[in-house]
Amino acid sequence: MTRTRQAVLGLLESTKYPLSPSELYARLKKQNVAIDLVTVYRNLHALKAIGVVRQIKLHQEEQFRYEMEEGREHHHHIRCKSCGKIEDLLLCPLKKLTALIEQETRFLVGDHSLEFSGWCPKCQ
Amino acid sequence: MTRTRQAVLGLLESTKYPLSPSELYARLKKQNVAIDLVTVYRNLHALKAIGVVRQIKLHQEEQFRYEMEEGREHHHHIRCKSCGKIEDLLLCPLKKLTALIEQETRFLVGDHSLEFSGWCPKCQ
DNA sequence: TGCTATTTGCAATTTAATTGCATTAAATGA
DNA sequence: TCATTTAATGCAATTAAATTGCAAATAGCA
Numbered sequence: 001m002t003r004t005r006q007a008v009l010g011l012l013e014s015t016k017y018p019l020s021p022s023e024l025y026a027r028l029k030k031q032n033v034a035i036d037l038v039t040v041y042r043n044l045h046a047l048k049a050i051g052v053v054r055q056i057k058l059h060q061e062e063q064f065r066y067e068m069e070e071g072r073e074h075h076h077h078i079r080c081k082s083c084g085k086i087e088d089l090l091l092c093p094l095k096k097l098t099a100l101i102e103q104e105t106r107f108l109v110g111d112h113s114l115e116f117s118g119w120c121p122k123c124q
Numbered sequence: 125m126t127r128t129r130q131a132v133l134g135l136l137e138s139t140k141y142p143l144s145p146s147e148l149y150a151r152l153k154k155q156n157v158a159i160d161l162v163t164v165y166r167n168l169h170a171l172k173a174i175g176v177v178r179q180i181k182l183h184q185e186e187q188f189r190y191e192m193e194e195g196r197e198h199h200h201h202i203r204c205k206s207c208g209k210i211e212d213l214l215l216c217p218l219k220k221l222t223a224l225i226e227q228e229t230r231f232l233v234g235d236h237s238l239e240f241s242g243w244c245p246k247c248q
Numbered sequence: 249t250g251c252t253a254t255t256t257g258c259a260a261t262t263t264a265a266t267t268g269c270a271t272t273a274a275a276t277g278a
Numbered sequence: 279t280c281a282t283t284t285a286a287t288g289c290a291a292t293t294a295a296a297t298t299g300c301a302a303a304t305a306g307c308a
Contacts, residue, residue, distance in 0.1 A: 002255065002305065021295080036257050041296065043255090057183055059237040062264095063295060078231050087229055093217050094238075101240060105211055107202050109242040113183040114218075116225060118233040126274070126286060145264080160288050165265065167286090186295095187264060 007033045008043045009052070017086040018056055018065035018077070058086070059115050078116040082123035089116065131157045132167045133176070141210040142180055142189035142201070182210070183239045202240040206247035213240065 007028055012019060019027075021044060025037045044066050047053040054069045058079055076089045098109045131152055136143060143151075145168060149161045168190050171177040178193045182203055200213045222233045 004256075038258080038297085039256055045297095046255095055184075057181070057185075059181055059183075061181075078225065078229055078233070080231065081234060087231075089225060089229070091221070091224070093221055097215070097217055098240075100215070101202065101213060102242075105202055105213070106245045107204065107211075107240070107242045108248050109202070109240050110205060111242075112238065112240045114236065114238045116222075116231070116233050116236045118226075118231045118235075121230045124232050128287075162266085162289080163287055169266095170286095 004033065004035045004039055005043050005046075007031070007035065008040060009047065012047075012053060012066060012068050017088070018058075018067040020063040020065050022063065024066075056113070059117065076114040076116070078118065080120035080123055081117050082119055085120045085122075087120075128157065128159045128163055129167050129170075131155070131159065132164060133171065136171075136177060136190060136192050141212070142182075142191040144187040144189050146187065148190075180237070183241065200238040200240070202242065204244035204247055205241050206243055209244045209246075211244075 008024060011024055011027055011031075021037065021040050024044075025035070025040045028035050028040070044053060044055070048055050048066070052069055053066045055064050055066055056077075057064050058077065061079075073090060074092055076092060077086055078089055079086045092114070094112055094114065101107070102109050132148060135148055135151055135155075145161065145164050148168075149159070149164045152159050152164070168177060168179070172179050172190070176193055177190045179188050179190055180201075181188050182201065185203075197214060198216055200216060201210055202213055203210045216238070218236055218238065225231070226233050
């Protein structure tokens with residue numbers, strides 16, 4: 001557990017929404033943490049591999065985002081089409097649906113991703 | 125409406141799941157359609173702009189995919205984690221949820237994306 | 249303190265997507 | 279039909295996110 005890794009982890013812990021590698025990099029720079037963008041990527045990869053952070057990809061976005069795995073219930077996101085603001089949605093109407101989908105498709109369902117987009121209060 | 129554009133459109137029309145630009149390019153090559161990958165990109169862009177095709181991005185995938193807009197009901201997808209097979213899901217349990225989400229978040233909901241992943245019959 | 253294994257920074261590479269520009273093909277009108 | 283305008287194409291180069299190789303630096307531990 002190195003200084004840089006702690007900085008990455010600390011920032012993820014204190015942020016209420018998922019961050020992209022470049023966002024993490026920019027914020028760490030602002031905090032005067034000497035870190036390379038490649039190191040951000042590698043730390044996120046490592047933290048994901050050990051199950052500490054979760055990698056998500058929002059609909060229509062280019063980059064991956066990362067959020068803490070621990071202490072968070074199953075949730076989804078809503079994202080503003082205008083300013084990009086992201087908030088958690090704590091509801092999930094999909095648990096009951098899995099059996100039906102497995103029956104219809106013969107797939108074995110592992111997980112799902114759900115995302116709403118629209119306009120946040122400021123951008124309406 | 126050029127030959128190449130017709131080829132792109134024809135392939136999208138005859139495929140039951142969303143295709144990526146590189147998949148389209150590879151298949152057109154196989155059909156001996158002389159086309160550049162850049163042209164595939166530009167045609168998809170143009171077809172999207174006039175509302176003929178829809179651009180989607182599946183969770184955890186790198187590239188965009190495209191599918192016909194016309195004649196298709198609102199639907200979602202299920203994707204095999206192993207072989208990448210994609211199928212449509214014609215159900216959507218989310219319409220009723222929009223009002224609740226707007227109330228809770230004060231966002232104005234525009235649309236949503238929902239995707240299941242798991243293992244297809246062959247890969248189980 | 250000294251040794252080993254891991255992590256880091258830098259440079260270079262990969263892949264998806266985009267852009268500039270000269271050439272070619274389509275489409276419209278006389 | 280042919281000429282003229284307009285849009286589409288191919289090639290090369292570029293951009294951005296992510297990854298990799300490798301030497302130097304750092305952490306962990308005896």
